[in-house]
Amino acid sequence: MHEELLVLGVKVAASTVWEIVRDAGIDPAPKRAATKLDPALLAQLTTTAGEWATAQRTS
Template identity: 75%
Template sequence: MHSIRILVLRLYRENPSWGYRRLHRERLVLGITVAASTVWEILHEAGIDPAPERARSTRADFLRSQADAPLAWPV
């Protein structure tokens, strides 16, 4: 179990934007079967959120950014 923990934490450090489900899938690709909940527990015990906040833009954000841009009319 210690080697699984080391691998999960290493994969997380190398790919900090991945959540626990993506880390779980990568472990399966490597041929290491372990439950997704085990990956979540390892991250939780290490004080790492299971899925980092991802920057998402809303439709309102998009419209605001478009309103600030100058208009270009086709010639």
């Protein structure tokens, strides 16, 4: 909700949003189950991140 307000140009602290939501009786969303990446996708992401880090060090 905080980010949505920022997009609209409304500047408000995240703690203020939390207080408003809590006072309205809205409970936090349940924790999401951990998502597991496909091993092939994880390998590709790891390689890409390593290549990016190497390029950053050499430039």
